[in-house]
Amino acid sequence: MSDSTDQKPGTDPDKASVARMYDAMLGGRHNFAIDREAVAAFSAIDPQVRTLARANRAFLGRAVRFLVDAGVRQFIDLGSGIPTQGNVHEVAQAASPGARVVYVDNDPVAVAHSASLLADNPDAEIVDADIRRPADVLGSPQVRKLIDFDQPVAVLMVTILHFITAEENPAGITAAFRDALPEGSWLALSHATNQDRPDTAAAVGQLYRSRATSPVTARSHDEILGLFTGFDLVEPGLVHVPLWRPDPTDDLPDNPSEYWVYAGVGRKRP
Secondary structure, eight states, X not given: OOTTTSOOTTOXXXXXXXXXXXXXXXXXXXXXXXXXXXXXXXXXXOTTHHHHHHHHHHHHHHHHHHHHHTTOOEEEEETOOSOOXXXXXXXXXXXXXXXXXXXXXXXXXXXXXXXXXXXXXXXEEEEEOOXXXXXXXXXXXXXXXXXXXXXXXXXXXXXXXXXXXXXXXXXXXXXXHXXXXXXXXXXXXXEEBSSSOHHHHHHHXXXXXXXXXXXXXXXXXXXXXXXXXXXXXXXXXXXXXXXXSOOTTOOOOSOGGGSOEEEEEEEEOO
């Protein structure tokens, strides 16, 4: 991506974007030099950052396939980021044609590329909104058009809530979405932890505070588990991201705690 020709309105040229950084980690093309420089600094702290990003993306695909198998045909993907391989609508609609997906992001590049990708897909749309204001998401025309709240809905919060500070009340955000969901709905979530590698988490937090558009707040296992209040976790519970229902052909790490992200999927309690 050319920094000069593809700069979108609302883009801060002096800060790396968390969405574009993730795109760079996954080998995408929709990022700027400032994003790649930030990822290089991240890699100096944790050399396997790209491996971690791929593991998180793989969890997203496995979770969506599990949810389709569980009967879900509607998805709201919060903090969806820049489209890349294995997008939610691609995975869900491959398993169940006609599955409906609403993406939500407030990064200008993510929104623009999502809108372009989805232009010819009647069952998927992008909402330009901030998840810190759940009412804006839930009341958006795209959600009202595609999501039937009389039927089960899966809300996806994949590596997004660690960009929400304590003052911004991540538990309150998850509760607002939970309370809007009908019985039989689901939450899939992954979140950076400071429990296994606290020094790494602290250094990455400082990197994002100084160089990116959003800070990172890594949390403990118990704190992340608390975000599932009102949901019953399915097996294997809240685990390191490569350990959540791995595919038979997956190579499991000898030391899962090196993947300092927890992941889980829960069903809303009656």
